[in-house]
Amino acid sequence: MFNLEVSDPANLLFSKEESLRILDQLITIRKFEEKSIELYKSGLMGGSLHGYIGQEGVAVGVCSQLNKDDYLTVTYRSRGQAIAKGASMEKLFAEMMGKVDGYCKGKGGPMHITDLEIGFLGANGIVGAGIPIATGAAFTAKKKGTSQVSVTFFGDGATNQGVFHEALNLASIWKLPVVFVCENNLYSEMSPIADMVPNEHLAERALAYHIPAVIVDGNDVEAVSKVTQEAVERARNNGGPTFIEAKTYRQQGHMFGDAETYRTKEEVNEWKKKDPILLFTNKLIELGLVTDEIVEQLSHEIELKVEKAYQFALNSEQPNYDEIFTDVF
Amino acid sequence: MTRQITYAEAINEALDEILREDESVFLLGEDIGHYGGVFKVTKGLYDKFGGERVIDTPISESGFIGLGIGAAMTGLKPIIEIMWVDFTLVAIDQILNQAAKFSYMSGGQTKVPLVIRTQGGGGRGNGAQHSQSLEGLFAQFPGIKVVCPSTPYDVKGLLKSSVAENGPVIFIEHKMLYNTKGEVPEEDYSIPLGKADIKRKGSDVTIVSLSRMVQFSLDAAKELEKEGIDAEIIDLRSLAPLDTETVIESVKKTNRLVVVHEAHTTFGWGAEIVSQVQQDAFDYLDGPIIRVGAEDVPIPYNLELEKEVLPQVKDIVKAVKEALYIEVK
Missing domain, CATH: 3.40.50.970 (Thiamin diphosphate (ThDP)-binding fold, Pyr/PP domains)
Structure with missing residues (x-):
């Protein structure tokens, strides 16, 4: 029923310049996520840390096809997509630390990152809840006749939520310009998704709603970008929604500190060989676009940027107590 | 007009x-x-x-x-x-x-x-x-x-x-x-949210309610009038925002309070009104505050049973007399 979409190993999808920008974004998200672990361990943030390491190819691939004013809703595993959409690392770190310069003045936290200036309508702490909301943003785009597209990222587990099905049905009957991006990282929180659905591919579920669906190697950033391009084109040309199932892998636990008793180290290591950054870097090296030294240099520069953003957040003030009572209504 | x-x-x-x-x-x-x-x-x-x-x-x-x-x-x-x-x-x-x-x-x-x-x-x-x-x-x-x-x-x-x-x-x-x-x-008008409306002026007792219970309270006031009891009826119109001020002012004048709602009595919003009034107008109260609400059971289908479960005019009359320490026959 489905063919796994992958990129052409002999050719680049993007120009050299674009490819380097893609690589930059992938590494930026990885470095940000690694720094986030340090942040969490240092006790400077509350709650839980839901890492994105291993899934960067999906966020970068999808967002490579979006405009600044296209809408996005995401899950609590959200900083990767935010960075790919153009969010500021300074404000992300500051929000994670609960500081006043954070995206939500320290009142939302990592699960509720919002940046309306880049169409980032909000991360969400409730599994699946952002799906109908993105569908509503698509409704606005269609009603106003703009060519904006609305994209919603969610995990495999979310496809068992009622609102997932309700939103797909609404998007289909009203032909809304929305792209449903299911990041299938194989685990529904701490349980294998295979135990939780009868379907081999979650994309099958979209077919029940007459929504065109594809499956793609989520660790292949170019393949993700290509299928997104088709989906976005369909949406902008009044062709309605598309469902993308990106097969990927969460290299870390559901949240930092997760005992990960539900999988083996061998499995994790196997997937690390298919790491999206490793795959794309190797391709660029093989095709002669970059060298190890260039990648190393780039990584170093990114580390400095991430460190600078982190320092900004560290130096940001705590919100004033007056903030407790603002923005309620 | x-x-x-x-x-x-x-x-x-x-x-x-x-x-x-x-x-x-x-x-x-x-x-x-x-x-x-x-x-x-x-x-x-x-x-x-x-x-x-x-x-x-x-x-x-x-x-x-x-x-x-x-x-x-x-x-x-x-x-x-x-x-x-x-x-x-x-x-x-x-x-x-x-x-x-x-x-x-x-x-x-x-x-x-x-x-x-x-x-x-x-x-x-x-x-x-x-x-x-x-x-x-x-x-x-x-x-x-x-x-x-x-x-x-x-x-x-x-x-x-x-x-x-x-x-x-x-x-x-x-x-x-x-x-x-x-x-x-016929002319255009609007009513600001959070402003209670005194539906009947009175001096002996304050009855606070909203929605359908306002008319029931007005009917109760008519019956009470026959017995020389002059009830003031406050229609909250909204619970959020809540116009406690109008209620407090009225209680300071009548010194007696009855709260009527169709919601179940236990944990019903009437308790919130009671709490705020006893805190802000304790010295003005001349008797216990009485609550009238639905019985704490799911609403039964049978019309006679339903009527028995939901507050009726006679229940409000009885509650007012209790608030006024008038022996109920």
């Missing part, structure tokens, strides 16, 4: 005027279009404004409330009809975890100007899942306004103000009020 119209007609007029005045407004709900709604509140609006603005939805409350939230945060103004307030419980995540919290969680970036119109209460044998009074539940959640009008005049003026809000409002009509008539001016 004023004329007598029904509560349902007053809502219909308000919707008609709002749709005419504001292009960004649209109606969304089950069977509200061609059919005109199960209580015929949206009758004729589909013919007048078309299916683009008066939109029938699938039976999918979470989905289309979520869609409404997404539309509201991106520049539209949805007015959603939920056929029965009981059905809001199906979509409670979208209403309370999403709509009510977005402004705060996003540090004030996201606004959700969404009105959810619905109807509640008992009185016509609709049974346990179609007769509830849930206003107190919503009022417990910061971030959403809760409006419960009692007259044709109020319902029109309050709906106008609710739609003008820049945040979510749950607007709970009462099924037994739809056919009641009252004076409504």
